[in-house]
Amino acid sequence: MEIIIQPDPAAAAEIAARLIARLIREKPGAVLGLATGGTPLRLYCELVKMKLDWRKITTFNLDEYAGLPSQHPQSYHSFMREKFFRHINIAGNNTHIPNGMAKDIPAICERYEKKIRAAGGIDLQLLGIGTDGHIGFNEPSSSLASRTRIKTLTPRTRRDNARFFGGEKNVPHHAVTMGIGTILEARHCLLLAFGRKKARAIAAAAEGPVTARNPASVLQMHPKVTVCLDAAAASCLEMKKYYRWVYENKPDWQNI
Numbered sequence: 458m459e460i461i462i463q464p465d466p467a468a469a470a471e472i473a474a475r476l477i478a479r480l481i482r483e484k485p486g487a488v489l490g491l492a493t494g495g496t497p498l499r500l501y502c503e504l505v506k507m508k509l510d511w512r513k514i515t516t517f518n519l520d521e522y523a524g525l526p527s528q529h530p531q532s533y534h535s536f537m538r539e540k541f542f543r544h545i546n547i548a549g550n551n552t553h554i555p556n557g558m559a560k561d562i563p564a565i566c567e568r569y570e571k572k573i574r575a576a577g578g579i580d581l582q583l584l585g586i587g588t589d590g591h592i593g594f595n596e597p598s599s600s601l602a603s604r605t606r607i608k609t610l611t612p613r614t615r616r617d618n619a620r621f622f623g624g625e626k627n628v629p630h631h632a633v634t635m636g637i638g639t640i641l642e643a644r645h646c647l648l649l650a651f652g653r654k655k656a657r658a659i660a661a662a663a664e665g666p667v668t669a670r671n672p673a674s675v676l677q678m679h680p681k682v683t684v685c686l687d688a689a690a691a692s693c694l695e696m697k698k699y700y701r702w703v704y705e706n707k708p709d710w711q712n713i
């Protein structure tokens with residue numbers, strides 16, 4: 458796990474954007490796993506500014522709320538359309554987001570997994586982290602081998618996301634999410650976290666035991682993970698001095 462600590466979210470998002478841009482230039486037909494929420498917004502703005510060629514890129518989003526129509530302003534379909542897809546030259550049928558309105562959720566989950574496999578697997582999976590350590594909507598106690606399925610959000614996650622819904626009572630209780638096993642199959646995972654409220658979850662994920670109590674901790678088992686943090690999100694890391702030193706003294710051949 459490479460942990461990159463930057464002074465602020467803008468600098469961390471810029472590094473993440475450079476990493477994605479490099480992949481797109483090297484592999485114009487790459488498959489990206491995308492995330493929503495507050496964290497990736499700066500990264501998406503950076504990527505838009507870079508004017509990359511997205512025509513051959515395929516994307517799979519991590520999750521969608523169950524029971525929200527895709528036109529709902531807080532659906533992740535709307536989020537992706539408004540914040541990212543309409544600003545780049547990606548082909549609409551190359552973008553995939555789970556259908557939270559499907560009648561047969563297990564069937565669409567299985568199809569989602571099949572589509573990821575048919576696309577050749579995910580080259581780079583973008584991740585945020587919940588204050589409880591969730592990745593995608595894999596809440597604490599999720600199976601570390603789980604596949605795409607429906608999950609029940611914890612009260613904490615519903616509270617955290619109430620800001621987008623004008624109150625907790627409007628936040629859906631369920632979401633369709635890629636599983637942890639699905640995420641672990643991505644060839645590279647890029648986790649972003651900003652702000653003091655993510656600091657404990659990040660410390661547990663990077664330096665704590667691998668446990669379903671903090672689903673992001675499973676990334677310790679993945680061979681290629683990059684974590685881009687601002688100083689606040691890194692503040693509880695015991696080894697932060699070491700991570701900073703490693704990044705600042707990277708040999709040229711390793712540089713992003």
Ligand code: F6R
Pocket residue numbers: 491492493494495496497519520584585586587591592593594
């Ligand atoms: C979103 C997702 C979630 C978020 C997490 C953090 O697609 O999968 O895991 O990344 O809830 O959300 P923010 O970025 O709003 O703090």
